[in-house]
Amino acid sequence: MDNSDKAYLDNWQIESFSKTRDFSLAAQKSIFTLNGAAAIAVLAFLGNCIGKSECQWGAIPLLIYAMGIVVNVAGMFLTREAQSACTDLRNEAGNFLNNVITIFCIISLVLFISASIFVAQKAFCIAGFWRCLMLWIIPFVIFVILVSIYFLVLKAANKK
16 A cells, blocks of 8 residues: 555545544434423423412423433443544444444434424323323333344444
8 A cells, every 4th residue: 555545545444434423422412402402492391381380380390491402412422532532543432432422312212202202292281091001102112122123223223
């Protein structure tokens, strides 16, 4: 391999890593925006019914959305550490941190889904065991299927 090929490969690796990090941060910012916007929507909804007894439940989803934001921000901080680990060619540490970041994102999404279902249940007065059960099960089944597909695709890509 001559110097021009090595320089091209080095540049390609740097650009590839940079774009991968950018995508990771974009995904995390999206999750952050979901939780933040949902919290603002709940605040706006609760602003219309302050003092009414049917709106006493509003603190629960706000707390859950806030926890989702905190978990997501922790993942964003870990992104910097993963970048540092990969830059220093400690790929095992970088890969481990990237897996942890993925788990933080999944936890943040689970918190978002949970709080959103809770809000829907309370806001639309959904009652009855089977209705509530279906309201909670269907979104999580879909989410588990999507996360499973994600990890299966990753596993298949790592085999190549």
